[in-house]
Amino acid sequence: MAYWLVKTEPSECGIDDFAREPERVIPWDGVRNYQARNFLRAMTRGDRVFLYHSSCQHIGIAGIVRVVREAYPDPTQFDPESPYHDPKSRPDAPRWQAVDMVFERKLQPLVTLDTIKNTGGLSGLALIKRGNRLSVMPVSDAEWQILMTLPAPPKM
DNA sequence: GCCAACGTTGGC
DNA sequence: GCCAACGTTGGC
Known part of the structure; x- marks a missing residue:
């Protein structure tokens, strides 16, 4: 089992959208970056x-959410009505993949970007690398453990 | 709203 | 294959 981190805008699909219907399977689609797609492909069922x-x-x-279906062709790439439509993608050679996720738990309080930047052992996270724009990235076991055992963020 | 950093595109 | 232009991301 592996660990990952995905970015999202909560106004699009945030943790509350998962928490509202904890049994609901939510497709993680719309990823349109090759490096991020390759990480989606590497996800396996049960990954957190x-x-x-x-x-x-x-x-x-x-x-935290959990992978319940491994990578499959992202249907939005073939949908002309979708903002994620990719006219260059062909059904016999799909460019983009999706996975399905379900809710696992909220983190309260949330682990702030500031905390992540200022906690030792996390400097290898792609999330805080200069100018990073990757929306799907791996998290090492050690990084996961650190993030899961963080004390409450310091008062500023 | 600003803007730096980035990935992609397309002309050559 | 190069690289300038462009559109997007994402923190501030």
Whole structure:
């Protein structure tokens, strides 16, 4: 089993969208970056995934979801109505993949970006590398353990 | 809203 | 294959 981190804007699909219907299977689609796609392909059933909220008021890791279906062709790439439509992708050679996720738990309080940046042992996280834009990335066992055992973020 | 950093595109 | 232009990401 492996660990991952995915970014999302909570206004699109945040941890509360998972928590609201804990049994619901939510497709993780719309990834349109090759490196991120390759990480999606590497996910296996049962992998745990940090859900990171970006571009919002409370930036940070807001919860954990779990992979329940491994990579399959992302249907949105073939849907002309979808904002993720990719006219260059062909059904016999799909470019993009999706996985399915379910809710596992929220992290309260959320692990803020500031905490992540200022905690030892996390400097290898792609999330905090300079200018990083990767929306799906691996998290090592050690990094996962650190993030799961963090004390409450320090008062500023 | 700003803007730095980045990935992709397309002309050559 | 190069690389400038462009659109997007994402923190601030």
